[in-house]
Structure formats: C-alpha cells, structure tokens
Amino acid sequence: MLHLRLITPADRTDEVVRLIEETIGTTHLVVLPGSARNPAGDVVLCDVAREAGDELLTGLQRLGIEDSGSIAVENIDLSLSKRADKAEAEAPGEGADAVLWEHLTDATHEESTLSVTYLAFITLATMIAACGVVLDNAILIVGAMAVGPEFGPLAGFCTALVQRKPRLALRSLTALLVGFAVAMAITVGFSLFMDSIDLFSEEQLEADRPQTAFVYAPDWFSFIVAVLAGMAGTLSLTSSKSGALVGVAISVTTVPAAANAAVALSYGDTKQTWGSTEQLLLNLLGIVLAGVVTLLAQKWFWHRQRQHA
Template sequence: MLHLRLIVPADRTDEVVELLERTVGATHLAVLTGAARSPAGDLVLCDVAREAGDELIDALRGLGIDRSGSITAENMELTLSAHADEAERRAPGAGADAVLWEELTEVTHEESTFSATYVAFLGVAMMLAACGVMLDNVILIVGAMAVGPEFGPLAGISTALVQRAPRLVATSLWALVGGFAAAMVLTAGFVRLMDALGLFTARMVTAERPNTTFIWHPDQVSFVVALLAGIAGTLSLTSAKSGALIGVAISVTTVPAAANASVAFSYQDLPQAWGASAQLLANLGGIVLAGTLTLLVQKALWSVRRRRDPAVRPDPSV
C-alpha cells in the first residue's frame, strides 16, 4: 500500500475527494479542513493499493495539485486493516508488477547526481578493486563490486530514455562518465602511491592472475551477464525489491574493469588496459540496453492493463 498526503487548495478539495472516491484501491480517506499553512489549504490523506498508485498520481497531477499544493507518496510496510485488504483485492493487477514512474524518476535522479560522496564511493570501490587485481584476490573484487554506486546513473539513463527526459539523460551521463573519469584518476594516483611505498610492482601486473584475468578478457558471455544484470536491477527498482541490487552489483565487472584499466595504464601495459576498457564498455552498454528494454516492456504491459481495467473510474458528471 501507498500512503498519500495531499495539500489541496480549499476550492479544489471536493474535486480531489471525488477523484479519490472514484479510484479503485483507495481507502482510509481523511480530510483535515484548513490544516495546511504553507501552502495554505486542506490536508487530504488516503491509502491506495500500489497497483492503482501511478494512475491516481497522474490524475492528481492532471488537476494541477503538484503545482497549487503538494503530492507526497510513501510506501507502507505494514497496514492492518480489513478495508486495506479489500482495496488491494479490488485494485486491478498485482502490486509487485506496478511501476510508479514518478517514484522511479525521482529515485534515479537522486542516484544519478554527480557529487563528492558519489565520486568517493566509486573511487574507494576502484581502489579496492585495484588491490584485488594486483593481489589476484577475488574477495576484494567482489567487495569492490558491492561498494560501487554506478548502477544509479545507469538506471537513470534507461529511465530517462523511456520517459523521454533529456535533462535526466544529461545528468546521468555526466554522473557516469565524470564519475568514472574522476575515480580512475584517483585510482591511478593510488597505484603510484602504493608503488612508491613498495607495495605494488610492475611484475604484479604482468604475472599470471588465474583468479582475475577474466576482468580484462571480455567475451560474449560478459555481455550476456550484463544484460541479465540490467534486467534484474531494473526489476528490483520498479518493484521496490531493492535487495536484488546487491546481487546485480556483484555480477558485473564495471568497477573492477575500470580499476584494472587504471592499473594497466599506470604501468604502461596497453594490451591489458584496452582489454579492461572493452570489458567496462561492454558491461555499461549491456546494462543500459537491458534496463531500457525492460522498462519499455513494463510500460507497454501496464498501459494495456490500464486501458483494459482502469483504476480511476470515469467521472459520471462528464
């Protein structure tokens, strides 16, 4: 269930209440007259089944409530109510399949912002991966994959392409390209520092690394894994099952490949650097492609469902 908190201008309250009453899956409706001060208006509260949430939010935006008041939606972890159970039963579709496009756009926008914290996480992840490459240590590689925050901008690009939001595309691309560039420079500096301290040597790069050689030897399977990870990651975002993101993070070699490229460039091992770069591009491209296609399929399926069985009933007065 979703909990909606609306600030509505007093002269629009009856219209909003009527809309909520026509929405299949909405319940627990409450109106606090004159409770809002900034912006001034009435406070309208209700709960709605997730599968009806996107259509209802679209209708509220169509009334201009996002401009004249506010629309706040929160996921509810626990609701003990027979009315809520009945609302979810009546709502068309399944909550796990529902996509809240406004929520997805907002989340991916927040995760796609180029910031010092984002670069720090990505830089630390690459430094961990660089240690894993030099020591041929798979545990460090897996740890670096889990720390890396790069799925946010990748999901942001896919969402922006599907929603036709060029500004979000630009923001996500900047976070992705700028973030990787900055983190790779930091990693190269880290490698030189470790070399000066005698902890890294050129021989460690050229030595046989049976556990981590796959990082700079991309093949067709690498791209297939990236596609599968992109599908799983996108589904985890749209269905609010975020636990799957950890599995996505440790299944693709974006961060290790970038780290391997930085290490190889630092020691002028160009074949290895180009191989790692190719691995990086294959993974990034595969995730974006799979994420975009997954969202397009979800959008098409949900549009068919909404036309067949709309959650918001037509206004009888129209």
C-alpha cells in the same frame, strides 16, 4: 499499499476528493479543512493500492496539485484493515508488477546526481578493486563491486530514455562518465604511490591471475551477464527489492575493469588498458540496453493488463 498526504488549495479539494473516490483501489479517505499553513489549504489523506498508485498520482498532477500544493507518498509496511484488503483486491493487476514512474524518476534522480559522496564511493570502490586485481584476490573484487554506486546513474539514464526526460539523461550520463574518469585518474595516482612503497609491482600485474584475469578479457559471456544483471537491477528498482540490487552490484564487471585499466595505464600496459576499457564499455552498454528494454516491457505489460482488467 501506499499512503498519500496531500495539501490542496481549498478551491481544488472537491476535485481531489472526487478523483480519489473514483479511483479503484483507494480507501481510508480523510479530509482536514483548513489544516495546512504552508502552503495554506486543506489536508487530504488516503491509502491506495500500489497497482492503482500511478493512475492516481497522474490524475493529481493533471489537477496541478504539485504546483499549488503538495503530494507526499509513503509505503505502508503493515495495514490491518479489511477495507485495505478490499481496495487491493479491487485494484486491477498485481502490486508487484506496478511501476510508480514518478517514484522511479525521483529515486533515480537522487542516485544519479554527481556529488562528492558519489565520487567518493566510486573512487574508493575503484581503489579497492585495484588492490584486488594486483593481488589476484576475488574477495576484494566482489567487495569493490558491492561498494560501487554506478548502477544509480545507469538506472537514471535508462529511466530518462524511456520517460523522454533529456535533463535526467544528461545528469545521469554526466555522473557516470565523470565518476569513472575521476575514479580512474585517482586510481592511477594510487597505483603509482603503491608502487613507490613496493606494495604494487608490474610483475604482479603481468603475472598469471586466474581469479581476476577476466576483467581485461571481454567476451560474449560478459555481455550476456551484463544484460541479465541489467534486467534484474531494473526489476529490483521498480519493485523496491533492495536485496536483489546488491546481487546485481556484484554481478557486473564495471568497477574492477576500470580499476584494472587504471593500474595497467600507470605501468604503460596498453593491451590490458584497452582490454579493461572494452570490458567496461561492453558491460555499461549491456546494462543500458537491458534496462531500457525491461522498462518498456513493463510499461507495455502493465498497459495491457489494465486494458483487460
């Protein structure tokens, strides 16, 4: 269930209440006339089944409530109410299959913004991965994958393409490209520093690395894994399964490939630099394709499900 807290102008409250009452899957409707001060108006509270949430939010936006008032949505972790159970049973479809497009857009907007924190995370992840590839340490590689924040802008880019929001697409693409460029540039300097204090060496990079050689040797398995991970990651976002998203983060060779490219570049190894860059681009392409296809499939499936409800 979702909990909605609305601030509505007094002259629009009746329309809002009528919309809520007509939406199948709503319950616990409360109207507090004149309670809001900034902006001034009435406060309307209600609960709605997740599968009916997108329809209700779209209706509220059509009434202009986001412009003249406020729409706040919260997840309800526990609701002990027979009315709530009835509302969920009456709402068409399953809550786990529903996509709240506005929530998804808002969440990916935050995750895909180029910020100091984002740059810090992706740079630190790339530097950790650099240590992993030089030491041929798979544990460090997995750790770097978990730290890397690159799935946020990837998800934002996919969402923007499906929702046809060019500003979000540009913001996500900028965060992705600038983030990797900055992280790789700093990692080149980090690699040179580590070499100067004899912690990195070209011999380590060129030696046989059975645990980490895959980061500069792209193949069809890399692309397939990226596609599968992209699907899983998109589903985890739309269903709010954060645990699954962690699994996605440590499944795709993006940050390690960027790190290997940076270290190889610091030593002038063009073969590994290009191979790692190809691995990075292949994985990014696979995730984007999978994310877009998954979102389109969810949109189509949910539309068909509601048509037959």
